[in-house]
Amino acid sequence: MSRFFATGTDSESESSSEEEQVQRQPAAAFTFSDDEEETKRVVRSTKEKRYEELTNLIKQIRNHKKIKDMSSMLSSFEDLTRAYQKALPVIAKEESGVTPRFYVRILAELDDFINEVWEDKDGRKNMNKNNSKSLGSMRQKLRKYIKDFEKELTTFREAPDGDDEDEAEEEDVDSDDSDAKPVKKTVPKLEQEKAAKKPTAGDDGDESDDSMDWGSDSDTSSSEDEEDIYTNIRDRFLKKPEKEEEETKREKKERRDRVKKREEEDDGGVWETVRGGVAIPSEKPKMFAKDAEIDVNLVVRKLSEIMAARGKKRTDRREQIELLHELQNISELHNLGPAINFKIRLAIIAAIFDYTPKVSDAMKPEYWTKLLDRIPDAMDVLLANPDMQVAEEILEEHEQFDQEPYQIRGCVLTVVERLDEEFVKLLKECDPHSNEYVQRLKDEIKVTQIIDKVQTYIEHQNKPAEICRIYLRKIEHLYYKLDGTVLEKREGRMPADTVTSVDVMERLCKYVYAKDNTDRLRTRAILCHIYHHALHDNWFEARDLVLMSHLQETIQHSDPSTQILYNRTMAHLGLCAFRHANIKDSHSCLVDLMMTGKVKELLAQGLLPQRQHERSKEQEKIEKQRQMPFHMHINQELLECVYLVSAMLIEIPYMAAHEFDARRRMISKTFYQQLRSSERQSLLGPPESMREHVVAASKAMRNGNWNACFTFIINDKMNAKVWDLFSQADKVRTMLKRLIQEESLRTYLFTYSNVYDSISMEKLSQMFELDKPVVHSVISKMIINEELMASLDDPTQSVVMHRSEPSRLQSIALQLVDKVNNLVDSNERIFEMKQGNFFVRGGGGGGQGNFRERQNYNRQGQDWGRQRRDRENRDRENRAY
């Protein structure tokens, strides 16, 4: 795993690694590559590798010893014995079965040390529990283990050798390392070369030093090693002395430059700008040995060499990018074919991605623009060569660069996905109200173009799973955007065959529905599809999709970002329903969002300050990652206003109808709160905020004063605040007017029916400025539904009220009956709960039914009173048939 995936790289370790980079000799790793060295590595292999392992562990143990960290020591010791076990065959072969001296020494040391610690009773007491436990087990294990080496140990103890010497040597090496600091500019060239060599050879330099002292035959080899280097260098000097000198000078200078720059970097100076032109050419020449014939294999090897350093702590990521660029230039120069070219480009892209160390941070803008240039280039190469195959499944060994069909390991899809994520991160970094945000947002065109390119490639490859993924990327860039042509097409201003975003969505989503087999992609695609339909006022399609998907039942089990998408979708569905005058649906879509009072959080449009407990840093980070970028936000005031208005249109007539009802229940809690808080105020000024407007309108409606209600809801202030945000604001306003008139009429009739004996419909239609058929229809509906005790008188065109006003006694009796009914209900429910449903099926069905209904009421989608329908195979399995 590259470090990029590791979540919690805290800044501390980061800074330390940066420091290391400064200390290190830059560019050393790859500058001197020659074949000789490589062959040497191969020779070194088995024995030295094992020995290296052992010595490393020994070093670790010594370190632990110094700080008396028993538990770590124990584990290191176990590792050591294991490593030794592994090394045994080598030892048997190379040293004819004699245990290496250094190994015996460490055992002896350990033995002494453990005994010493064990004797030191006070010290043992002071140890923490973990350590003392480890000490015990360590002691036992060591004793057991040492038994096998008794002979060697005794011989060793008889003639213990240069422990101190060794120590000193090590220190020497250390100081050598520190000498290599670039700050020290006067170091002679040779030594610098040597120092530069050190990191390349890794630890084996140290190791060889060590082994020299131990006097085994590795001694000679290592000295040979040393000599080799010298000869090498000498060769170089001999070959091109003048040039070399020049180079040395230049290198020195450059190094100085770089040090300066590094210092600048540490100071936080703008070093990038200085760098640009100077550094790249100066580093050019050392990629390959001069006389090497550059062919595909060589380049590939070089590339893998560079890539091997990827993700390691000490690699300079910037340098990697440059090296790769260099490599690309070389390969292009030698015309090595598109495959290798593409492979290098992929590597560059990956390196640029790697440049930003932390996942949570956005990348630097200059690298971002670089990415935006690189990726399309790479994709162009890919698209220009249709028989090039890029896939994750291709193993490194099976890659083919030199002949068609090319086979390359890699994945463009992940590149794009990563790019997209970076884009969102970048956007979130910007201040949404600044010009910078707009500038950044312009990049979206490029991002979508890249996605399109990748899409054509992947479609060409024809792998359904990948096509689904890239489609979803595309969908997620599409779904929240309003396409004006859709509306124009609907009104017939555009030809019917224009391809609108709705059509595109339809095509993409249907593909995902059919081909996807991970549930997540499909869920997201459905949600985006619904969102898009809702945005474009395709109310029926959106509603059917919601009902068919059954998402409202399962959404709480999905991941947070999908839940957020669900919330956003529901919000837009609510708005869409509102525009279509489906007030009830609108209300039920929005009620879940608004009831909590945490709309902001639910829509991921900002963090709420929390009252009870502070968020931990970790949590805040996670939540910040989930936030939506600003341009995708849904206007909250609009949302709240739509919710409150629809609540008003439902609640006020209901309140009027059930004024004396014992079993009245609240439809919207939030709305009630608003009403109550305004009632509590002793002095009411003219409404200012949106909420105050709605409250004032509700009060007007309660009195049946539709005109006042209307002017409170729709006026200049509210237009500016809310209604103008709709794309077809005028339509919404006329719709609202009609609804307010109708609901006011209903409220009026409910409230004042007991005052009238009869009332002419003519008069009503004048009062509410409604057409007579509408009044007739509204009243008829109320009569049929037995909400209004009245009937129409046809000859006189009037409503005749049936006075059935209950007397006080009767109304109290009715209330009593209601309460007793409740009691019976609850009894039945209790019985059911205790009982399970064994016999209840037939009897008491009424109670059961009621209970279910009530449960269902709060669930969205179900109270829409609709037989669910399954258009396709979705969820069909769930059915009982």
Next chain:
Amino acid sequence: MAKFDLTHKLGQYLDRHLVFPLLEFLSAKQIYDETELLQGKLDILSKTNMLDYAIDIRKQLHPNAEVPEDLKIKRAQVVAELTELQNEVELVYKLMQNEEVMQTMETMRDPKVLLSHLTKEYDFKIDMMDNLVKFAKYRYECGNYSVSTSYLYFYMLIMPPTDKNYLNVLWGKLASEILVQNWDTALDDLNKLREFIDSNAFANPLQVLQQRTWLIHWSLFVFFNHAKGRDHIIEMFLYRPNYLNAIQTMCPHILRYLATAVVINRSRRNALNALKDLVKVIQQESYTYRDPITEFLEHLYVNFDFDGARQKLNECQEVLYNDFFLIACLDEFVENARLMIFETFCRIHQCITIGMLAEKLNMNPEEAECWIVNLIRNARLDAKIDSKMGHVVMGAQPASPYQVLLERVDTLSVRSEALQNLIERKVKAKSQDVSFSHVHFDFNLIMPVLTEPMEQ
């Protein structure tokens, strides 16, 4: 009137042979151009083996043209193939001719026993069944429906439902029964087929959906011709969620037939509930399908727009008159629709002028008065006619609070009683349980005693 014609939509889900009656009907109504219709028929026929019929139509279409040679050749081929197939099923044919065999077959319920019996007695082989099905299919293709019916009947007696051909045979049987207009057996077959489909024999839900859609369409033939069909259609389309789903997703145009069935079935027990459910469905689907019949219901029960309903009723008459399935119930529909309007009207109004009512019901005033008088006489309406003013005065009065109170209390006692019964039963069950556990317990005590001597 072509606007509301559904033949092209229905045709997608019907068998070729089933489309013929529809086309015949259309040509009788002369909504479409005759030659076009004939051409359509010819196209359909081209894939069947009913060549004589095809030749007839060709003559009608091009009276002067000679019958093309290839048709004649094809005819000869068909006949030859038919005889060949006939030979292959000779044995079965003989069996079927044999009265005795048929009787034993019908009495024997178990197909396995029957099969072994046949193999033993008459040298019957199970392999013949494939040929039998092929032959029946061929016969069907030739338009010889009654023959294929009897063969398929034979097949279904013998073969278990797990046979690979079973579903096809069921469909074939249904189609042939419909085409020979054997409605009783067709209804049986329909139910069999429905059970088969619902028993989930297919893995793929899409396939099930498709099968259901087909079944819905084919069943129209049965439902609108069988005497009891109207009950069944409501039961199947409206109250089986699977079929309602299928209608809503695949073929909302079926709502016309469902709506008509509900309207003409007003006297049924649950008519009111059915109506309510139907109106809900219609409202939901109003954006994908609407025609005068669904609009009529919408006007009447959603908007209470009586004028609109009246207009739609006029249109409905035409639609019904031009619909193959519905033409038979035209009068019934109009009568019931009127009643529905009137009833709703009465529920809302307390006083109605007869003139207005007559206008709304598409009647002249005298007729309307007569009609109302009849209604009152039959005690379906609590109303009185004020003939001087020309008014109908409703007698119904709203329930007094006292009555409301009584009603509510009434249900209370019933429910309490039910609850009490339940509890009693529960207690009884519990006490039984307790005694059982006692016995069990004692038994446990005894066990060691029993085992001890044995160990010794």
